[in-house]
Amino acid sequence: MQRHELTDQDWDLLAPLIPSAPNGRPRVDDRRVINGMVYKIRTGLPWRDLPDRYGPWQTVHTRFRRYALRGVFTQALQQIQAQADAAGDIDWLVWIGSTIVRAHQHAAATGRKGGMRRPDEPDGEALGRSRAGLTTKIPLARDGSGRPLALLITPGQRHDGVCAQPLPERICVPRLGPGRPRCRPARVIADKAYTSRGFRTYLRKRGIGHTIPGKADQQRHRRNRGRRGGRPPAFDREAYRRRNTVERCFNRLKHSRGIATRYDKTTASFEAAVSLTSFPLRARSV
Incomplete structure (x- = not known):
């Protein structure tokens, strides 16, 4: 195993979740190709500069793009979450942030035009203008x-409150046995960006507890209204003091240069x- 590659434990879990190709000519070793993808994301180098030990860069890039369009890695992540949930290793105290x-x-x-493309991919490709320039935002839900647990990709200037409802709805952990997937956290903890009345009502209707601090102007407006303010x-x-787990998760993700800076076009x-x-x-955690 080289630096910036999957460990044997990681590969043993991921290998059964990679689509097989029973027909046609034998393809390049799956582990070598996946390690090429991981190396590229970890270092942030261009596809053409992949080391020769991963084989032709066109093969690695084509396989990555095909898996991206089919959602292979998202489905693999859900299967690993299902195994962790069956073992009782998911804490359903969910934290959201971006x-x-x-x-x-x-x-x-x-x-x-005319290349490989997912039907629901927007024209803007989740690229927007903000104070930092051309940016992308990653709203993420963690246990x-x-x-x-779940993620979204949005333009950088989009407010967190817009993603408040779509993000919890993306949480879907399937069961290994019979039964519906688990999609409802026990409690949601978020910062002031998610403190809208609509989001609180949405969580209350789904029976989800929440810990969200209120903004100073909202608290002042409620006091000014007296009894009518409720x-x-x-x-x-x-509970809110543990919110540093959010930043630690982002910190670990951004150890990969391909995540800390977006190089992907789509x-x-x-x-x-x-x-x-x-x-x-x-x-x-499995």
Whole structure:
């Protein structure tokens, strides 16, 4: 095993989840190709500069793009989550937050028309203008241990409150046996960006507890209205102090240069890169 590659434990978990090709000529070794993808994301180098030990760079890139369009790494992450949930290793105290990633100038080039493309990929490819320039935002949901559960890819200027409802709805951990997937956290903890009344009502209707601090202007407006302002929402300060797990999770993801700076042109490819990077973080808990 070389540096920036999957460990034997990670590969033993990921290998059964990689689609097989029973027909046609024998293809390049799966582990070598996947390690090439991991190496590229970890170092942030261009596809053409992949070391020769991973084989032709065109093979690695084509396989990565095909897996990205099919959502292979997202599905693999869900299967690992199912194994962890069956073992009781998922803390359903869910933390949500987001981080902004600066997009490289190569990510802004849309490329030629007619290439491989996912039908639901937007024209903007989740690239937007913010104070940092051309950026992409990664809203992420983590369990109580700081391991990823679900993610979104949005333009950098989009407010966190817009992703408040879509992000928890992406949490879907299948069962290994009979039964519906688990999609409802026990409690959601978030910062002030998610403190809208609509999001609190949404969580209440789903029977999900929440710990979200209120903004100063909202608290002042409630006090000014007196009785008509109603009671302030409950807030657990002790639970909120553990919110540093959010930042630690983003810190571990951004150890990969391909995540800390976006080089991928399409949303599907960047989402696949984040999912593949998240896999070892979840796999080590199984």
